[in-house]
Amino acid sequence: MSGTISMINNKRLLETFVELLKIESPSKREKQIVSYVSKKLKNLGAEVYMDDCGKEFGGDAGNIVATYKPKNPSGSIPIFLGAHLDTVKLNGSIVPIIKDGKIVNEDKNCILGGDNKVAVAAIIEALNTIKEKNISTGNIYIIFTVSEEIGLLGAKHLNLDLVSANYGFVFDSGGDVGTIVNKAPYQNSIYSQFIGKAAHAGVEPEKGINSIKAASIAISNVKVGRIDKETTCNVGKIEGGVATNIVPERTKVEAEVRSIRLDKLNKVTKLIVENFELAAKGYKAKFEYKIKREYDGFEILENEIPVIMAKNAIKNLGLKHKVVSSGGGSDINIFNSNGKRAVNLSAGMENVHTSNEYVKINQLEKLAELIVEICKLKIN
16 A cells, blocks of 8 residues: 555645636636646746647637656656646536535536546645655656637647657546546547528428428438447537528538447448438438548557556555546547557546536545556656
8 A cells, every 4th residue: 555645635635626616617718727727837846838729719728738847856757647627618606515525516507617627636736745745756747738628629739749758647537536548439520411492481381492301301310329339429419490481491410420440430420421411312402511530539558558557556555446448538539649648547526517516525635646656656
């Protein structure tokens, strides 16, 4: 069992987490939290760089990339630690309270924002501990991104040349500390439009071509949900029509396909497009579409350094580990597709993106302990 548990300042950790939660930071509105976190990192003696990527997509702030050089260098290889600063849209206020050993939001209609501020707080506390206890580590790079929740935008605009570490860890998976996500899917988005013909719905409907009907037929011909254990498909948005007395001329349909395997991703994407085209043709409507690769998938083998490090650190805390694949995408997809080798670790978040979201205090503490353990490992 490691001695890390006694090193962590749990009171300071909790205070930092609560302070972060109180800072509203929905995607594209992260300026205040970026300022708060950058000051924390500078006070730790880290070299802090902030880009201006928010200008590229209408945000008010950019990513943070910081370098922490320990007072007691171990000579071990550098690593990077990652988390995102934004949350999903707020439907109320965040008023964090402690109830039954959990941090919850007193406002029952709103998220807590533990996703992903639990990791931000834990990383800051881990660095505090390393500095105060003069713990021997290699150079540590910290990546805090913006606008992750709306398409990994910060990560996509990040200059990874600033991060001189090949191996890393992102803490953006739900559940108790101990899970290692070594595999995540590719994702395609399909943006399509059915074009019919407008006409007066009560006077001369025969002259019209109902684009909503054509889209409905197309959607009904496509299997959605879980296609197999590695592949999912969803039709998530449909928008069309102007008024009930007008035969709708245009209807937009947005769908997505995810798969661990690229060949399956391409196969299901092609099948959807073909079915949509066939339905449009059968209803005498026109069909237009665009396919966008949102991110690439990745797989880190269990004998690779990030998985080995994560397993050893979890074991050092006396915890059990499990290695799993995920159906979701995160910043780590972008990092891996750009030459880094990194895994996603569970951070103690529960019911994220909902008003029932919570974080157990003991998991917050374990996460900070785990990060210190990872940083302490001697890997050459």
